[in-house]
Amino acid sequence: MTTVETPAVHGSTDADLGPHALKPTALTSGQTEASLAVWENDRVSTGLWECTPGDFTATREGYSEICTILSGRVTIEVEGREPEEFGPGDVMVMPSGWAGVWRVHEPLRKHYTTIAD
Secondary structure, three states, rough: OOOOOOOOOOOOOOOOOOOOEEEEEEEEOOOOEEEEEEEEOOOEEEEEEEEOOOOEEEEEEOOEEEEEEEOOOOEEOOOOOOOEEOOOOOEEEEOOEEEEEEOOOHHHEEEEEEEEE
């Protein structure tokens, strides 16, 4: 029998994700992010991500994302829809082609899984 590794992170709400870097799509000066990939293959990637408060634009082109908010609060704004707030325990799906603005109210951490088209 072949033994297969079980990639994991224990304590996902306080695990060290490494150094923060400036958020490239930030609308708020000085906003930073950090992430830690837990597992990935050619089509799927899963891990942890966090971001400091502020606003940024986001698009999902060529992949879909499923995420669960672990800590913090964010309001997601998508053109033509009412803004929606998410907090700890909430799950959201951003299908390929999705675009919007994230308004991060307090330090935000999520677990994400992306799936390439």
